[in-house]
Amino acid sequence: MIELKNLSCIYDEKIIFENINLKIPSHLNILGANGSGKSSLAKCISNISKYNGEIYIDSENTKNISLKNLAKIISYIPTKLEIYDEFISVQDFVLLSRYAYKQSFFDYTLQDKEIVKNSLDTLSISHLKNHTVGSLSSGEQQLTLIASALTSQSKIIIFDEPTANLDPKNSKIIALHIKELKKSHTIILITHDLQLASFMDNSVLFIKDSITTLFGKEFFEPSNLEKLYGVSFNSLSVKYD
Amino acid sequence: MIKLFIWIFLIIIFISSPFFGAVSLDFNEVFITSTLASNIFYELRLPRVLFAFFAGLILALSGLLFQSIFRNSLMTPYTLGISSGAVLGAGIAIKLEIITLFFGLSAISIFGFAGAIFTVFLLLYLAQFLKNSHHASLLLLGIALSLFYTSALMIIFYLGSTIQNDMLLRFTMGSLSIIGWSQPLTISIIGIMLFLSVYFYRFELQLLSTSDEGAKQRGVDAKRVTFILLLISSFAIGTLVSISGPIGFIGLVVPHIIAKLYPSSVKERIGKTAIFGGLFLVMCDTLTRIIQTQSELPIGIVTALIGGPFFIYLIISKSSK
Numbered sequence: 001m002i003e004l005k006n007l008s009c010i011y012d013e014k015i016i017f018e019n020i021n022l023k024i025p026s027h028l029n030i031l032g033a034n035g036s037g038k039s040s041l042a043k044c045i046s047n048i049s050k051y052n053g054e055i056y057i058d059s060e061n062t063k064n065i066s067l068k069n070l071a072k073i074i075s076y077i078p079t080k081l082e083i084y085d086e087f088i089s090v091q092d093f094v095l096l097s098r099y100a101y102k103q104s105f106f107d108y109t110l111q112d113k114e115i116v117k118n119s120l121d122t123l124s125i126s127h128l129k130n131h132t133v134g135s136l137s138s139g140e141q142q143l144t145l146i147a148s149a150l151t152s153q154s155k156i157i158i159f160d161e162p163t164a165n166l167d168p169k170n171s172k173i174i175a176l177h178i179k180e181l182k183k184s185h186t187i188i189l190i191t192h193d194l195q196l197a198s199f200m201d202n203s204v205l206f207i208k209d210s211i212t213t214l215f216g217k218e219f220f221e222p223s224n225l226e227k228l229y230g231v232s233f234n235s236l237s238v239k240y241d
Numbered sequence: 242m243i244k245l246f247i248w249i250f251l252i253i254i255f256i257s258s259p260f261f262g263a264v265s266l267d268f269n270e271v272f273i274t275s276t277l278a279s280n281i282f283y284e285l286r287l288p289r290v291l292f293a294f295f296a297g298l299i300l301a302l303s304g305l306l307f308q309s310i311f312r313n314s315l316m317t318p319y320t321l322g323i324s325s326g327a328v329l330g331a332g333i334a335i336k337l338e339i340i341t342l343f344f345g346l347s348a349i350s351i352f353g354f355a356g357a358i359f360t361v362f363l364l365l366y367l368a369q370f371l372k373n374s375h376h377a378s379l380l381l382l383g384i385a386l387s388l389f390y391t392s393a394l395m396i397i398f399y400l401g402s403t404i405q406n407d408m409l410l411r412f413t414m415g416s417l418s419i420i421g422w423s424q425p426l427t428i429s430i431i432g433i434m435l436f437l438s439v440y441f442y443r444f445e446l447q448l449l450s451t452s453d454e455g456a457k458q459r460g461v462d463a464k465r466v467t468f469i470l471l472l473i474s475s476f477a478i479g480t481l482v483s484i485s486g487p488i489g490f491i492g493l494v495v496p497h498i499i500a501k502l503y504p505s506s507v508k509e510r511i512g513k514t515a516i517f518g519g520l521f522l523v524m525c526d527t528l529t530r531i532i533q534t535q536s537e538l539p540i541g542i543v544t545a546l547i548g549g550p551f552f553i554y555l556i557i558s559k560s561s562k
Contacts, residue, residue: 048454071460078454084312085450088506096448100460105441132504152459 001025002045002156002186007053009037009044016040017210019053024205027182029197030190031219032207033229038190041207042158045188046076057156071100074156075149079164081141086134090125090144091116093133097152119150123177139170146177157181158188163196175199175240194220194233199240244502251520255294258523259286262530263537284421292425293417293526293540294519295432297491299481301518302435302511303474304492305499309450309507310467311376314555317492318478321383323360324489325390327482328413330356332397335409349412353483360386361475365468415486415541417526424484435477436515442470447508488522488541490548495521497555 002024009016016037030038043049047062047070055062057073065073075097083093091113098112120126123143128136136144142162149157159178163171175196181187182200191197197204197220204219205212206228218224226232259282260266266286270278300318307316318324334352341348364382371378394413398406419425439446445466448456456463482488495518499510522540525547529538 043454046458048457066460067457067462068460071458076454076458083451083455084309085447085507087500087504088447092447092506093451096451096455097459099444099448102444104444 001058002188003056003059004045005054005056007044007051007055009040009049009051011037011040011043011049017212020212022205022212022214024188025203027187027200027202028189029200029202029204030188030207031192031194031197031204034192036207037210038207039160042076042160042188042190046070046074046158048076068100071097071152071154073154074158075152075154076158077142077145077149077160077162079161080138081133081136081145083133087132089130089132090136090147091120091129093144094119094147094151097148100152115153116147116151119147122150123147138165139167139173142166142170142174143177146174146181150181154185156186156188158190160190161192162189163191163193171196172240194225195240247502251517251524254524254527255290255520258290258527261527262286288422288425289417289419289526290523292419292428292485293523295425295429296417296481296485296488296519297495297522298432298515298519299428299435299477300488300491300522301495302432302439302515303478304518305496305507305510305514306439306446306470306474307492308496309446310470311379312450312452313376313380314497315380315493316376318357318475319487319489319492320380320387321360321364322386322390323357323364323383323475323478324482324487325387325394326356326360327353327479328356328487329390329394329397330354330359331412331483331486332394332409335405335412336397336401338405350480350483354479357479357482358475361471361479365471411539412486413541414539415488415544417485417522417529417540418537419484428481428484431477431480435473436511438470438473439511439515442466443508443511446470446511447506450507486541488544490544490552491518491522491525493555494544494548494551497551 004020004022004024007020007022008018017040030041032038040049044051045055047067057065062070094116095108095112098108098115101112102108117126120129123146125140125143125147128140128144133141133144162174162178166174171193178187178189179200187200187202189197189200189202204215206215206219208228215224222233260268260271264278264281266278266282270276271282273279304317307318307321308314330352331349334349339348339352363386364379367382368379371382394409398409401409445456445461448459448461449463449466453463496510496514499514499517503510503513522544525543526540529540529543532538
């Protein structure tokens with residue numbers, strides 16, 4: 001369980017949130033307009049961005065957890081895979097997620113490499129293992145990032161708009177994988193994709209004007225969506241299941 | 242095949258390098274003690290080849306380091322103005338006619354070193370005001386600093402006497418002419434130290450070259466590792482430049498040649514870049530001694546003549562993607 005106490009997020013010297021208090025019991029979707037601060041919130045939780053206040057994971061304050069140990073607990077998956085080291089292979093890239101488990105100076109162990117192999121198998125991208133990361137399509141990049149998160153063996157995975165750059169086919173593949181991961185991990189999903197959100201069947205945190213509201217299934221009622229987004233929607237047409 | 246050929250070619254030049262120069266040495270004469278030939282060989286040529294090798298190693302490795310940490314192909318100590326800082330420092334020492342020796346190092350060296358280190362800290366300080374992801378702005382800062390330093394150097398030239406200006410001019414052109422073993426030994430110890438540090442942090446370097454967020458998220462203390470590596474490499478560059486003057490483009494050209502020859506992760510390229518950098522500078526240095534002019538050609542001019550066109554090629558090939 002993740003608990004936020006008096007959390008304030010600062011990004012580019014701008015205050016995104018002030019004094020949020022929130023308990024996240026398990027899986028959660030985060031929705032909200034562009035620029036509402038969804039990603040900022042996720043980056044604070046995964047300790048990438050600076051924040052004030054406290055974050056507790058399973059009642060332990062994350063400020064008291066070392067970077068390496070935090071990496072074993074929580075994974076953040078960005079929308080796009082950005083990398084300068086463009087010649088790194090997919091399996092070497094995924095192997096980087098074992099850094100937190102590795103003894104400093106020494107190489108990754110055979111066991112680490114076995115875990116990478118399993119992650120790639122789980123996502124059916126073993127055939128890509130020797131490809132360079134720079135040569136991947138957006139869909140393959142997203143799968144590679146998910147493989148990284150699996151390899152880090154963290155129990156919480158935060159997805160930041162995983163389907164934003166994907167065609168419908170790849171979106172569905174990713175959606176099915178994320179749903180499957182719900183069985184073994186705590187999933188926090190940031191998205192604009194209402195289909196994806198309703199498919200996940202999670203409770204929804206809606207962010208608007210720095211105010212966060214928690215919803216259950218009633219979030220997807222057309223009348224509710226119209227109230228929150230300010231425009232009306234017909235019923236959701238594409239279904240992943 | 243091409244790779245093998247390039248390596249063999251460089252190694253042959255490396256081995257035969259001490260025999261070339263203003264005085265060509267006979268292979269047999271060298272091993273007879275206390276002849277002129279053996280004096281030249283042991284006191285001038287061998288230390289010079291060693292010095293050139295480790296100078297090239299430091300320059301190439303620092304280039305690879307800066308490029309990986311800042312995730313920009315154009316980042317090197319040279320393009321960031323660190324070398325220019327060293328030149329200005331040396332210029333000030335020459336103009337003020339400080340000729341005292343401190344612990345065997347000339348004032349010119351110490352001022353040069355101070356200029357390089359000052360520039361690194363200035364850059365690190367100014368970088369705090371840049372947004373995290375804007376490493377391109379850091380490059381612009383470096384260029385701005387370089388221009389500023391160059392102008393300041395022009396003032397020193399303008400005020401200087403002919404003798405001072407001649408000394409300063411030779412320093413700015415870069416030179417590997419050294420006598421005796423003390424400087425090559427200093428530089429080789431520093432070079433080995435730099436190599437070991439980079440090798441020690443090879444996994445962190447691999448993670449840093451993904452992204453700051455990516456590295457931190459996987460458990461790397463990005464700020465600390467970056468600071469340590471930059472400090473060590475600036476120390477190496479500062480010491481080197483204070484002895485040899487600025488030698489440009491090695492840090493830019495060599496990592497790219499290696500990346501083209503061996504398209505692999507940065508971790509796999511550390512050793513190759515270091516050794517190739519050393520051999521490459523020895524080759525350039527041999528060229529300066531073969532091409533006979535009134536005196537020998539300054540090394541900085543040769544590397545810039547090779548590196549300049551390469552730099553343009555690099556910018557064009559990057560932007561046309």
